[in-house]
Amino acid sequence: MTDALLRETKVPTGGSDAGPMLGAAGISKSYRRGGLLRRRSLRVLVDAAIELHQGEIVGLVGENGSGKSTLMRILIGSLDRDGGTLTRHGSIGYCPQEPVLYERLTPDEHFELFGYAYNLEQAVMERGRDEILETLDFTSHRDARVEELSGGTRAKLNLGLALLADPDILLLDEPYAGFDWDTYLRFWELTAERKQAGRAVLIVSHFAADEDRFDRIVHLKDGRTVAG
Ligand SMILES: Nc1ncnc2c1ncn2[C@@H]1O[C@H](COP(=O)(O)OP(=O)(O)OP(=O)(O)O)[C@@H](O)[C@H]1O
Ligand SMILES: [Mg+2]
DSSP states (O other): OOTTTTTTOOOOOSGGGSOOSEEEEEEEEEEEESOSTTOEEEEEEEEEEEEEOTTOEEEEEOOTTSSHHHHHHHHHTSSOOSEEEEEEOSOEEEEOSSOOOOTTSOHHHHHHHHHHHTTOOHHHHHHHHHHHHHHTTOGGGTTSOGGGSOHHHHHHHHHHHHHTTOOSEEEEESTTTTOOHHHHHHHHHHHHHHHHTTOEEEEEOOOGGGGGGOSEEEEEETTEEEEO
16 A cells, blocks of 8 residues: 555665664753742653664653653654764654644645645655555545544544655654554554565554564663663
8 A cells, every 4th residue: 555655665775784773872851840949850861772773663661751752852853852862864754642733724734734844746745645544544534624633533644744754764652542443453554564664663652562563662761761
């Protein structure tokens, strides 16, 4: 199905000794909290590290509040880190935990807008859009305003927008929390296809049942990452 999603496939060329597509080491991050008088700092990440290689599906797990979304946002570059290093080779896409959507726009209008922002040719955007709508099974909602959509359909659109530009590296923060079973299975098919095409995917997950689907799992605990 998704040859538009997999277009411009970059097959791994370097074998196992090729460097990571995404590498982070020694990442630290504290948030400042409270008002002027009761200012304090919350240390969320102390020494977090992660590597994503071509063709890998990696799970990021940890308790609520352990810093998974914080690390994701640092990896994507939307949040500044206090310390540590980041390297990236290839384009990156991100599906935030909370969908960032425009209530008055339809899914089709979102794809149009994001296609423009990604600088995609119209025909490429349309092909990617139609395959995403079909694969995630929300074609019938393409012309409804987001404010009318169910939580699950919003989650599909949120994921679809991250897929639209077919990024080399995909970071997904609990992407399937609102999915029904069929969509959940299709999500994993889609992820497996990306892996085969040499893409890398990092997924925040809470479900122990998903463990077998990952090549590796990274645990986040007390601000540090531990291989699991
Ligand atoms: N902008 C912010 N300002 C202050 N504190 C924040 C901010 N964002 C997150 N935090 C705090 O940082 C900690 C880590 O939050 P984060 O959202 O990264 O956790 P998480 O592992 O993604 O949790 P969950 O499983 O619930 O999604 C939490 O204690 C949270 O309250
Ligand atoms: Mg989170």
